[in-house]
Amino acid sequence: MRGRAAAVLGAVALLGCSRDVLPSGRQLVWGASVPGSTTPARVTSVAVRGDYLDAVLESEVFRLRFLLPDTERCRGVVERDAQVDFVRLRLFGVVKRGQERCEPVGIADLAAWRDQRTRPRRFDPLPRAQATFYVTYSDEEVVLVRGRFPLATEIGLTGSSDLVAMLPNAPECLGPLEEGVASMEFRDAGAPAYVLVASEGLCPLLGFALPIRLRGDPTRPAEPDAS
Numbered sequence: 001m002r003g004r005a006a007a008v009l010g011a012v013a014l015l016g017c018s019r020d021v022l023p024s025g026r027q028l029v030w031g032a033s034v035p036g037s038t039t040p041a042r043v044t045s046v047a048v049r050g051d052y053l054d055a056v057l058e059s060e061v062f063r064l065r066f067l068l069p070d071t072e073r074c075r076g077v078v079e080r081d082a083q084v085d086f087v088r089l090r091l092f093g094v095v096k097r098g099q100e101r102c103e104p105v106g107i108a109d110l111a112a113w114r115d116q117r118t119r120p121r122r123f124d125p126l127p128r129a130q131a132t133f134y135v136t137y138s139d140e141e142v143v144l145v146r147g148r149f150p151l152a153t154e155i156g157l158t159g160s161s162d163l164v165a166m167l168p169n170a171p172e173c174l175g176p177l178e179e180g181v182a183s184m185e186f187r188d189a190g191a192p193a194y195v196l197v198a199s200e201g202l203c204p205l206l207g208f209a210l211p212i213r214l215r216g217d218p219t220r221p222a223e224p225d226a227s
Contacts, residue, residue, distance in 0.1 A: 036088060038096075043082045049166070050137030050144050051212045053078055054108060057086055057095065062116065066092065067106030067166070067209040074102035091156060106209020108166050111191040114155050127151055131184040131196065133165065135177060142206065143167045143177060151186045151194065152208050159210065166207035167196070173203035 041059035048054070053068040055078040064086075068074045077084065077097045087094040092104040107113045133147025145165050152160040167173045175198040176182035182196040184205065192204035 038088075039086045041084055041086050043078050043080055043084060046078050046080050049139070049142060052106070052144075052164075052209060054142075055095075057084065059086070062086075062112070063109075064112060065108040065207070066095070066104040067108050067164075067207060068095070068102050068104045069212055071102075073100060076100055077102040105212065106164065106166075106207055108207030108209075110155065110193040110205060110207060114188070114193045127154065127186045128183050128197075130181065131165075132181045134180055136164065138169060141169055143169050143173065145177070146211060147180075149184060149205075149208065151184055154186045154188075155193070155208075157208055162211060164209045164211055165205050166209070167203060167205060170203070172198060172201040175200050176203055 039059050039061060041057040041062075044056045044058050046053055046055040048070055049067070051070055053070050053074055054065065055068060056063065056065045057078075068078060077095055077100050082097055085096045087096060090103075092107060095102050095104065129150040131147065131149045133145040133149070135143060136146050137144040143166070145167065146163070147165075148161050149163050149165055150160050152163055157163065167177070173196070176196045182198060182203070185195050185197060187193055187195075192202075192206075194205035196203040196205065
């Protein structure tokens, strides 16, 4: 009971609620990151990005952008305007629609994901490491690259030596994309959460996902960082 009470108090702090404006029950459960909790949501957009479905889920307590395997099952679950349930399980959760379910393999809003997982840890100086990667997909809006992103462990991702990252298809990202190597930084507050440092400016990292093609079961969820 003491642990549950502490989680609820922590949720109030994370949600930034004052004593005059108390959070709803769903907000408290969401802020406390209760495993197995279910939150109704709506799919407000969905697009195909290479091997992934890029889907935005919105509810009264969150707006999150997930990367899911582009499979027939997942397409049926995250149709645009579909009413779904988001269940907190493992790292990226599970999206359910009726009896069907699809497990995201990535997140494409790293700042929102960071903020809903933990309280900020103030870093000075900012953590920096070298990322190496190559392009696997691009369209007018985003570019997907695959490679090594050591600081991904800061949001609980293991296997940082082989991840897919999503970048905007923007001028500030051209240098890193051409060179295939750049310094990456992690910020514990504000947006973006991750950037690649380039001579043209800062290229934001929009998302991280597990590679799909080398996985025996593309809908198997990621394991959270145990540290």
